């Protein structure tokens with residue numbers, strides 16, 4: 250049956266990529282398909298949020314370059330919390346350059362993303378060479394890559410043949426590309442009769458999830474966990490401002506309350522999906 254009708258545990262057993270396998274196992278164990286997106290600029294707020302949501306998320310997503318007081322201790326602490334609370338780390342870097350450049354951006358510079366992020370993401374726009382470049386760094390470290398197949402913002406160009414081509418690129422590198430940022434399931438999309446798509450299982454991580462708002466003032470569009478997980482078959486809900494609001498002077502109790510609310514909504518939608 251289609252992967253989205255199988256349990257996360259059943260799918261974990263079939264995934265060869267270690268990051269994908271670990272994520273699916275954590276989701277089942279913690280009963281959480283919630284990824285919190287911690288897009289804040291001060292490390293105090295950053296860690297206050299992570300401490301509060303840690304037990305309730307399977308994955309924690311960063312834009313590490315928006316932290317104003319970043320230093321190497323941030324990574325050490327992030328790693329400790331990832332082990333303590335059992336969540337994976339996703340750096341939302343959205344690589345978009347030629348192979349040789351993304352090798353440097355992924356492994357060098359201040360952030361050395363490949364050293365600590367189990368999962369990162371990339372745009373398909375440069376073509377397959379971006380995967381070749383990132384895989385040369387990521388595969389030896391058991392990392393996983395997510396391609397952006399569909400964006401959540403109004404007027405996004407990631408539609409139609411672009412999305413199909415992104416899926417074809419992923420299909421050619423299933424050892425490293427574990428899934429997509431998208432709003433729907435992607436198995437079989439753009440496949441020809443000769444493509445072997447049996448057993449294809451791409452994780453679908455859906456951003457643009459909110460229970461209280463339908464969008465923001467800058468083109469973000471929100472759908473509910475029920476729409477994203479139950480109706481569209483996505484696997485992970487990515488929630489940022491829905492959990493921590495403005496992200497300044499964070500109120501840990503309120504953050505915890507919202508994280509539990511999104512965790513429950515996401516898990517309920519998943520249970521409903523695999524039971525039918």
Ligand code: 6AU
Nearest residue numbers: 286399400401402430456457469488489490
């Ligand atoms: O819940 P929000 O709107 O506060 O945050 C959504 C997060 C942001 C975006 O950079 C990211 O999700 N995102 C992505 C990702 C994850 O790649 C793609 C996309 O199409 N839309 C989107 O919002 O950190």
